[in-house]
Amino acid sequence: MNSPQSIALNTGAPRPFPRINGYLLIPNEMGAVAGIITWMGTEQSVFPKSYRRKESELVYLPFPKRKLTLTPIGTLTADKYEAGGQVFYHLERGVSIFPSVGDSVVLPTKDELACIVEGKGRDARLTIGIAPLAGGANISVDPDKIFGRHLAVLGNTGSGKSCSVAGLIRWSLTAAKHGMENRPLKGDKQKAEFFPSARFIVLDPNGEYSRAFDDMTDYGKCRILSLSSRDVEGLALVAPHWAWSAEEWTGILRTGAGFQGPVLRLALQQIKDWSGGLEKVEGYRIVRFLSTWLMWLEWLINQGPKQYANFPRNKNVTIIIKSAIEWLTKYYRPEEAPDALGDVAEVVEMMEEVKNSSLNEQGYQHPYDVNKLEELKRKFIEVLGPCRETIPQVEGSAERPYPFPIDHLASTVEIMAERVGGDAAHYTRSMLLRLHRFREDADICSAIDSKGKETLVNILRRTFGAEYSGHDEANVVILNLSFVPRDVLHIVISVLARIIFETLQWYRKLDHNRRVLPTVLVLEEAHTFIQRRNELDQGDLNPAQMCRRTFERIAREGRKFGLGLVLSSQRPSEISPTVLAQCNTFMLHRIVNDRDQELVNRLVPDNLGGLLKELPNLPTRQAILLGWATPVPVLVEIKELDERHRPQSEDPGFWDVWTGKEERDVDWEEIADHWQGKASEQKEGDNEIKDKN
Numbered sequence: 059m060n061s062p063q064s065i066a067l068n069t070g071a072p073r074p075f076p077r078i079n080g081y082l083l084i085p086n087e088m089g090a091v092a093g094i095i096t097w098m099g100t101e102q103s104v105f106p107k108s109y110r111r112k113e114s115e116l117v118y119l120p121f122p123k124r125k126l127t128l129t130p131i132g133t134l135t136a137d138k139y140e141a142g143g144q145v146f147y148h149l150e151r152g153v154s155i156f157p158s159v160g161d162s163v164v165l166p167t168k169d170e171l172a173c174i175v176e177g178k179g180r181d182a183r184l185t186i187g188i189a190p191l192a193g194g195a196n197i198s199v200d201p202d203k204i205f206g207r208h209l210a211v212l213g214n215t216g217s218g219k220s221c222s223v224a225g226l227i228r229w230s231l232t233a234a235k236h237g238m239e240n241r242p243l244k245g246d247k248q249k250a251e252f253f254p255s256a257r258f259i260v261l262d263p264n265g266e267y268s269r270a271f272d273d274m275t276d277y278g279k280c281r282i283l284s285l286s287s288r289d290v291e292g293l294a295l296v297a298p299h300w301a302w303s304a305e306e307w308t309g310i311l312r313t314g315a316g317f318q319g320p321v322l323r324l325a326l327q328q329i330k331d332w333s334g335g336l337e338k339v340e341g342y343r344i345v346r347f348l349s350t351w352l353m354w355l356e357w358l359i360n361q362g363p364k365q366y367a368n369f370p371r372n373k374n375v376t377i378i379i380k381s382a383i384e385w386l387t388k389y390y391r392p393e394e395a396p397d398a399l400g401d402v403a404e405v406v407e408m409m410e411e412v413k414n415s416s417l418n419e420q421g422y423q424h425p426y427d428v429n430k431l432e433e434l435k436r437k438f439i440e441v442l443g444p445c446r447e448t449i450p451q452v453e454g455s456a457e458r459p460y461p462f463p464i465d466h467l468a469s470t471v472e473i474m475a476e477r478v479g480g481d482a483a484h485y486t487r488s489m490l491l492r493l494h495r496f497r498e499d500a501d502i503c504s505a506i507d508s509k510g511k512e513t514l515v516n517i518l519r520r521t522f523g524a525e526y527s528g529h530d531e532a533n534v535v536i537l538n539l540s541f542v543p544r545d546v547l548h549i550v551i552s553v554l555a556r557i558i559f560e561t562l563q564w565y566r567k568l569d570h571n572r573r574v575l576p577t578v579l580v581l582e583e584a585h586t587f588i589q590r591r592n593e594l595d596q597g598d599l600n601p602a603q604m605c606r607r608t609f610e611r612i613a614r615e616g617r618k619f620g621l622g623l624v625l626s627s628q629r630p631s632e633i634s635p636t637v638l639a640q641c642n643t644f645m646l647h648r649i650v651n652d653r654d655q656e657l658v659n660r661l662v663p664d665n666l667g668g669l670l671k672e673l674p675n676l677p678t679r680q681a682i683l684l685g686w687a688t689p690v691p692v693l694v695e696i697k698e699l700d701e702r703h704r705p706q707s708e709d710p711g712f713w714d715v716w717t718g719k720e721e722r723d724v725d726w727e728e729i730a731d732h733w734q735g736k737a738s739e740q741k742e743g744d745n746e747i748k749d750k751n
């Protein structure tokens with residue numbers, strides 16, 4: 059079609075002609091077909107030949123012909139006339155009557171434009187910006203749609219995607235607060251004291267959001283969990299090792315499928331059984347533990363001195379006995395034990411004697427005395443007595459989150475490897491080395507709760523923003539992952555995301571009406587943790603693969619349990635296609651990279667591919683919103699956030715620092731102390747002195 063001049067007068071007021079991503083109408087008997095402009099340009103054309111004059115007397119010169127391409131997006135109808143005579147418009151997706159050759163094309167009026175891009179009713183609950191190509195009409199979305207079916211916010215660094223994510227959270231809480239104004243209050247609560255029940259959990263790998271919500275008081279509150287807050291009660295970031303699934307343990311320890319994997323699963327099942335599997339069967343947890351130890355001791359004696367006399371086997375036996383002593387000391391309660399059980403304290407005392415008898419004066423190992431091992435076996439049988447034949451059968455599970463010290467897992471793996479026999483003990487050594495490294499690294503221990511002191515209920519309260527340990531309820535919980543050791547970063551994110559997902563699964567299962575607990579999980583730098591598969595992924599599982607598989611499961615099943623996913627990334631081409639395919643709404647900021655543009659073009663319908671040609675040229679704060687949450691694809695100018703509310707992701711100002719306009723005081727000693735852990739050691743020492751005083 060031919061495009062008109064740059065100024066139109068047929069809409070009631072002078073208006074510029076729409077640009078690319080603008081809108082036009084083609085009237086028909088049902089109303090008008092609404093279309094979006096995906097291409098504009100000029101083509102060379104010639105005058106038609108004239109028959110009034112001789113052809114030799116004319117010189118035909120080419121002249122430009124302006125054209126545009128219009129993609130139909132829906133049908134605009136006039137539903138009714140209101141009392142004041144104003145027409146009420148309604149946009150229906152899809153086109154039933156397509157334009158014909160010669161149909162006129164008109165510019166939409168201001169009201170028609172507003173109907174095309176603005177949401178109505180439920181779709182207008184959350185205003186996120188304006189449409190600069192639609193007369194500045196407000197762009198609003200329905201939170202049920204934008205969060206319920208997953209949202210992807212994509213764009214290069216500096217395009218404004220982090221501010222868009224922070225704004226969506228803040229504006230959602232503000233809108234929820236306003237939506238409560240007409241809600242009847244229960245009890246003695248005042249409206250000023252009533253906070254929204256929204257839950258946003260932000261996985262923040264770079265610590266960008268630490269100050270973005272610290273001012274919220276009247277419509278929500280924020281809680282920040284981090285490793286640096288591990289000494290502050292209620293604010294510690296923990297992905298406890300005892301909550302890891304057997305598959306996650308397999309990934310982090312890189313276990314082989316031969317001996318290591320099965321032995322690790324046996325050990326996890328056994329230690330979960332000892333730690334909590336029998337807690338509902340009064341007194342029998344200690345009986346099951348002693349019985350398992352007796353079987354190992356009998357096997358050790360039957361194998362002969364080759365299993366416990368020579369180094370390093372004798373040292374391994376000492377480690378296992380020491381771990382058993384610690385476990386019995388911690389969990390044995392005489393008042394909870396069955397009446398038929400003997401004095402377990404005698405077993406502990408004899409195990410101490412056996413352990414000490416294997417050490418010389420310098421503390422080095424020397425061969426075990428077989429007679430002492432026989433005496434220890436007889437003591438086990440004596441203390442167990444008739445209880446040995448009446449142990450209740452309980453189905454153990456390696457997946458149940460029962461707290462236990464990580465030291466006990468290492469010793470249990472050794473016990474299980476010895477019980478399996480053959481070459482199991484030999485082939486599990488490399489796995490044990492990696493496991494021992496975990497318990498020796500202080501930073502890793504703080505991130506995974508190596509002592510098993512945390513409880514599951516406390517972790518859930520902290521993560522979901524519930525009232526806990528002197529801290530009020532929070533609508534936004536930021537998991538600051540910036541100081542999590544890189545060795546366990548992927549597994550920590552995977553475990554935290556899985557805990558959030560499975561918690562919501564249990565909530566729905568236990569709710570009598572099968573309702574869900576709506577929660578939004580936000581993942582910054584998603585391309586780092588949801589990496590697409592490559593040829594190297596065909597081998598054993600690794601933490602990065604575990605992280606990707608966790609989010610793929612959340613993307614596929616999260617909606618059914620009330621878990622919405624928001625992904626923010628500057629490299630969509632590196633994200634798992636499975637996760638992106640499950641996102642039903644996209645907010646596309648400036649994207650320059652060719653591979654990223656190619657991927658994004660494949661995510662939208664073929665007839666809308668022309669919309670994305672402007673992605674490399676979008677200014678900051680402008681984005682193309684398309685998908686389930688918006689009736690039509692629209693260019694949005696996102697509402698501006700106050701500077702103090704923005705995530706700390708702005709470009710660094712080199713020149714002002716270089717020229718002395720801004721000063722930077724650097725305490726290199728303080729940096730070194732914190733990096734080396736000396737600052738935290740000093741703090742712990744000060745706390746010990748304070749306790750003594």
